[in-house]
Each structure stands twice: as structure tokens, then as C-alpha cells.
Amino acid sequence: MSIELNIEGTNDAWLQSLVDERSAIDPNQVKDDLWVRVPRVPSEFRAMKENTDCYDPLIVSIGPYHHGKGNLQKMEKLKAKMAGQFLSHSREAGEEMYSEVKVLVSDNYARKSYAEESTSQFDDEKFAQMMFLDGFFILQVLFNNLPKNILRKEEVTSITRDLFLLENQLPFQVLLRLMRIYVTSGHHSAVEDRTSSKQKLDRSIDRELVKTMEEFFKTIHEIPLHRESCWEKISNFSKLPRALILRFKSKDTNYSLYQYNHLLEIFYLKFLCGGRQNPLERFSNREITSWNRYYSVKELKDVGISCVPNHTAVFVDVNFRNTILGGALCIPPLNIEVSTKSLLLNLAAYEACSFFFFATCTSYICFMRSLIDKSEDVKELRSKGILRTTMGSDDQIAQIFKEMTTNLVPDSFAYRDVKNSVESHYRNTVKRWILHYNDPISKAVVKYSFIFGIAVSAFQAYLAQTKPRPCSCP
Structure with missing residues (x-):
């Protein structure tokens, strides 16, 4: 409905048209938009021509948004081969994993995680198959089980890059359930006690999954080694008792992996928020006192x-x-x-x-x-x-x-x-003046100190020559 300004008409009719336009907003549609866990890249981002290629996968598709594209078919065949090899050795675990995926598809959790128009081409069976193959493929990447003998180094790098695209995400609950079955079935040796209660075992598995994801994240964001100074060692040592207390308290922490939507979100919360849900806590709450300009590195130097x-x-x-x-x-x-x-x-x-x-x-x-x-x-x-x-x-x-x-x-x-x-x-004009003249003054000090040193040395040599010698009588 188009709303036009009707200057000559009555105001009542125009105001009523605004009321009708408001009623056209469907609250259920707004709720559905909030439900999308894996959204599409906003149109204003894709409108930047110089950045267009940053949002599409180069080698592998995850989820429905890019599924079926011709340049990604090689990895689709590899997904099927890897899953088939797993099933030939662990049929029972594979069937259990697929059943879990079908449950998430049948209750619409997985389908509603994506924009509605992107999933309409798949029936439940096809959608579950896609979720299973994509999830199992991600597991192989996380646990470093890709067949590198048939993949070039450039392809492995592209796979890692593609797993951190917004439109190339898998609902994390799908991945989490697959990972738990995969680990429980004996394909990850870190979890030894498999006879514990299901709750305790899940928590143990979740801890290992967190470690696995953190190791994988290091391939994306590696922190350079830093040699601590003596002062830093002393400072860190003083914090040691508190750190040990916190570590002890968090020994049985529930990792609450259910709260996450996808891998990109976990990476965001870890490396941009430091594990905090609200990154604004990292910024100051002080009021802005003045208008600030931007300076380049050279200007600051x-x-x-x-x-x-x-x-x-x-x-x-x-x-x-x-x-x-x-x-x-x-x-x-x-x-x-x-x-x-x-x-x-x-x-x-x-x-x-x-x-x-x-x-x-x-x-x-x-x-x-x-x-x-x-x-x-x-x-x-x-x-x-x-x-x-x-x-x-x-x-x-x-x-x-x-x-x-x-x-x-x-x-x-x-x-x-x-x-x-x-x-x-x-x-600060005083600091700037001192810094501005710091270099000329230091050069002058060095220059005249050198000249003064030469003069003092010459004068001392002269005194040594002219000083009367003591008389030596027989």
C-alpha cells in the first residue's frame, strides 16, 4: 500500500491510512525473523562490490544457502565418501547420528534455523541428509581427519575459510548431537570414563568438545608467543592464588553449549568478547568529554x-x-x-x-x-x-x-x-613542544658534550706537561 500526502483532502482519511498500514505488520513474521539462527548476509554488505566475493564459499557448502552450486560439487562427493567410510566401520553410531538429525528436522528446529525460502526446495528426507553430511564433514575438519592425501594444501585452507562464512553455518544443536555420539562411540580417545552417568558423561564430552573447538580456532586466530618481563612474572604470580581458586570452582562448570547458534558465533564470543555475552563491558562507561579526530600511525608517532x-x-x-x-x-x-x-x-x-x-x-x-x-x-x-x-x-x-x-x-x-x-x-602543547624539540636538543647536547670533552682532555694534557716536577737531590 502506498501512502501519499493528501494536502487538499481531510486529515482523518490520511491518518486512518496510517493505522491500516500499521495493522499490516504481522507480529508472527517478526517472530519468525528472530527465530532464524543462520541469517543471510545483509543486502547492504553485499552491495559493496569490492567485497562481494567475501561472503560466498570457495570450495564447500554448509546448509541450504549455497547447496547445489556447480563449483562446490567436488566436496559434496567427498562428504558422501567420508560418511560412507565411517558407516562401514561404525554402522550403529552412524544410524544413531542420522536418527538424531531426523528428529531435529521433523520438529522444524533445523529448518527454521534458516531463511524460509531457502529450505522450500528440500523435503524432510533430503534436508536431513544434507544436515547429516554437512555435520559429519565439519566433525572431520574439527578433529583434523580430512583426507589430506587427496586434498591440496590450498583446498584445506579454503575449507577452513568457508566454515567461517555467515551463510555457511550449521545449526549448532545439529553439530553438538553429532559430536556427542561421535565421541561416545570411541572416535575420540580423550574421554576415557564411558561408564559414568549420562549427565556426567555429557559434561565430560562437552569439555573435550570445547578444547577441540579452541584448538581449531587457533588455526584461524593464532596468538603470537610473548616473553614475559620480570615485572609481568611478579604481577602474574600475585594473581596465581585467585586463578587457582577460580579454576577449582569451574572444574564442574556446565558449558551450556545449547545456547550457541553456530561456530561463527562461538568464535565471535571468544575472540571479540573474551567469553562475555556483552562486549560493551570491555569499553568504558565514562561520558564522552570531547569530539575526537582520527590520526594515522605516522601522525601519532x-x-x-x-x-x-x-x-x-x-x-x-x-x-x-x-x-x-x-x-x-x-x-x-x-x-x-x-x-x-x-x-x-x-x-x-x-x-x-x-x-x-x-x-x-x-x-x-x-x-x-x-x-x-x-x-x-x-x-x-x-x-x-x-x-x-x-x-x-x-x-x-x-x-x-x-x-x-x-x-x-x-x-x-x-x-x-x-x-x-x-x-x-x-x-597537550607542552608535551608536543618538548617532543618537537627533543631531537634537536639531544643532538646539540651530544655535539657540544663531545667538543667539551675534547677541550677538557686537551687542558688536562697541558697541565700534565706544565706541572713542575719534584726536585731529585743526591
Whole structure:
């Protein structure tokens, strides 16, 4: 229904048309939209032409959105072969896994996890088969059981990249039930006590599943090794008793894996939220005191603010540390690989679809873009160990960050303490004056100290020659 402004007509008719338009909103449709656990990438993300190829799988499809595409058929055949090999050795476990999937399909849990139009082409049997093959394939990736003898290294890398696409996710409850049966059937030796009660066994299995996923995540986001200073060792030692208490208390923690929707969400919560449900807890609650500008790495360096690595698993955890005259911008190291752009954009697309009131990943991407204006900024971050690149030149890396931020809107509250600190330092005229003249003054001191040293040495030599010698009488 189109609503037009009718200036000459009566106001009552136009106002009533607004009421009719409001009643056209179907509350059930809104509820269905909230039910979608694996949403599609928002249209505004796909509208960015330079990023179009970041949202589609290169080699393997998971779920209905990209199922049946011609360029993905090789992996479809591999999925069937791997599942068939498993069934030939563990028929009973395979039948139990397939039965569990059929239950999730029959009660509409699995089907309603996707946009409605994407599943209409599958009947329940075909849909369950797809869920089973896709879930079993993910298990083989997680437990590092892919047949690498028939897969090229580039294909294995592409598979890992494809498993972290927003539109290429499997409902986590499907994967969780498959994993529990797979582990219980003896295909993972870490769980030894299989005679315990079902509840205790499930918790033991879940702990192993968490460890397995964390090991897999390291292939995506590896934290560089960090050698602790003496002060850090002392500081960490003082925290040891509390850490041991917390670890003891969490020994029998229920991991509540039922709350997760898919692997990408778990990765997001671990590496962007640090395990917290609300990433805004990582940001300050202080009010914004001033309008803050953006400065590149070079501009910050010119005013005495250096960039240093912040060794933390949460790669969006940026903070500012004051020094005597300058400051240090602490940024977690980030590996720039072929799949990095795709991963960051899919994480940003995920949070855009998740009804979050914050934009953690989007704000991080935009913040990094503000620091990287030219190739020399990339070079400086590389030299500090903050950007670890395995592909492309510094110009190409700078271009990647420019392309990622097209049409992205960051959270205005994110990193505000960092921005306020940088702005406060930048406006401090005394510090800037000292830093500006620091280099000329230091050169002058060295120069004239050298001249003074030569003069003192010459004068001492002269005194040594002219000093009267004691008389030596026979």
C-alpha cells in the first residue's frame, strides 16, 4: 500500500491510512525473523562490490544457502565418501547420528534455523541428509581427519575459510548431537570414563568438545608467543592464588553449549568478547568529554605516541597507556592472510544480524582503518609486530582495510577512552613542544658534550706537561 500526502483532502482519511498500514505488520513474521539462527548476509554488505566475493564459499557448502552450486560439487562427493567410510566401520553410531538429525528436522528446529525460502526446495528426507553430511564433514575438519592425501594444501585452507562464512553455518544443536555420539562411540580417545552417568558423561564430552573447538580456532586466530618481563612474572604470580581458586570452582562448570547458534558465533564470543555475552563491558562507561579526530600511525608517532603489541586473545582489545612524555597505543597482533578480510567482514555481518546494540567487530575494523592511511603506516605496524602479513605489499594491506570499511558504521561509544586519551595528548602543547624539540636538543647536547670533552682532555694534557716536577737531590 502506498501512502501519499493528501494536502487538499481531510486529515482523518490520511491518518486512518496510517493505522491500516500499521495493522499490516504481522507480529508472527517478526517472530519468525528472530527465530532464524543462520541469517543471510545483509543486502547492504553485499552491495559493496569490492567485497562481494567475501561472503560466498570457495570450495564447500554448509546448509541450504549455497547447496547445489556447480563449483562446490567436488566436496559434496567427498562428504558422501567420508560418511560412507565411517558407516562401514561404525554402522550403529552412524544410524544413531542420522536418527538424531531426523528428529531435529521433523520438529522444524533445523529448518527454521534458516531463511524460509531457502529450505522450500528440500523435503524432510533430503534436508536431513544434507544436515547429516554437512555435520559429519565439519566433525572431520574439527578433529583434523580430512583426507589430506587427496586434498591440496590450498583446498584445506579454503575449507577452513568457508566454515567461517555467515551463510555457511550449521545449526549448532545439529553439530553438538553429532559430536556427542561421535565421541561416545570411541572416535575420540580423550574421554576415557564411558561408564559414568549420562549427565556426567555429557559434561565430560562437552569439555573435550570445547578444547577441540579452541584448538581449531587457533588455526584461524593464532596468538603470537610473548616473553614475559620480570615485572609481568611478579604481577602474574600475585594473581596465581585467585586463578587457582577460580579454576577449582569451574572444574564442574556446565558449558551450556545449547545456547550457541553456530561456530561463527562461538568464535565471535571468544575472540571479540573474551567469553562475555556483552562486549560493551570491555569499553568504558565514562561520558564522552570531547569530539575526537582520527590520526594515522605516522601522525601519532610524530607526537610521541607509539604502537605496541597487546598480547591478548581478544583481538579487538585496544587500549592506551600513558608514558612520561608520550603514550603507547596497545593493539593486539593480527595475522593478515588470504582469508582475513573474509573473516572480519563475516563477523561484522553476523553482529549486524544479531540484534546487538553494539558493533564490536565493525568498530574494530573502522578503528584500524583510521590508523592505516598509507603503506608507511602498515610498515610501522609490521615493524612493531602488530600486523603479521603473509600476503601482499604494504600498499595492498592498506587497500584491504579501505575496502572493508566501505559503508560500515562503527559504534560511536567504542574505544572512546582510547580516543579521548589520544586527543588529550595531541592537544597537550607542552608535551608536543618538548617532543618537537627533543631531537634537536639531544643532538646539540651530544655535539657540544663531545667538543667539551675534547677541550677538557686537551687542558688536562697541558697541565700534565706544565706541572713542575719534584726536585731529585743526591
